[in-house]
Amino acid sequence: MSDVEIRVPINSDQDIVGARQKGRTLAAELGFSAADATLIATAISELARNIVSYARRGEIQLQRIQNTVRQGIVVIASDQGPGIRDVAQALQDGFSTSGSLGLGLPGVRRLMDDFEIASIPGQGTTVTVRKWRP
């Protein structure tokens, strides 16, 4: 169930700031603590950065999620970029193909509660992360 849905196009480094600010605002609206909102905003920043660095353009979607017992936020970062050839390797600390720190995905996984990635080489990557309100 998702009644709130915000879509932020990511086309340049300027859009990274906007995406994480929208994420922080939604997290606060959903009742997350300031500390959790910071973790969520930081995760969004890294995901949006991956889009700019590897795929040049894509989109960040922010949604409210709710099940019978709790609610939370879901962040979906999608692009039609080159994709990731070896997802398992990309999830290891210290791995990078663009000369960056290579901490993006494993770090994002630690910041959030749930982490899913789907990537097809030549077609793009979608990363879905969730954080549940305590």
Next chain:
Amino acid sequence: MEVPILKQGKVLIATIQAALSDADLENLRRGLVEQVVKFRSLGVIVDVTSMDVMDSFASRTLREIAHMIRLRGAETVIVGIQPEVALAMVQLGLTLEDVATALDLEEGLAYLNEKFKTTN
């Protein structure tokens, strides 16, 4: 969003006042390195109290600023990292490595003044 750089004696103080894009951070790096040379500064304080997110690019740029300024013979202190920002940095696995940090501007100035005493 340009970051104002204030000259106070031998120290330059850059106070980040809003969310910075990558380009803003790169401008800050260029501005600080230029001004350290121009004013023959011995110390630089970057006040990040207002930064609500420190991601991999921001922490890498701050490390680069500190290392470039050290090559010019001056010392950099990062001050004001907020507790929740510190938590996010640790979870992301980001560090500032050997870059000095201090609680706030006052502590940062005290750190630099102590450094100046021991080196002069």
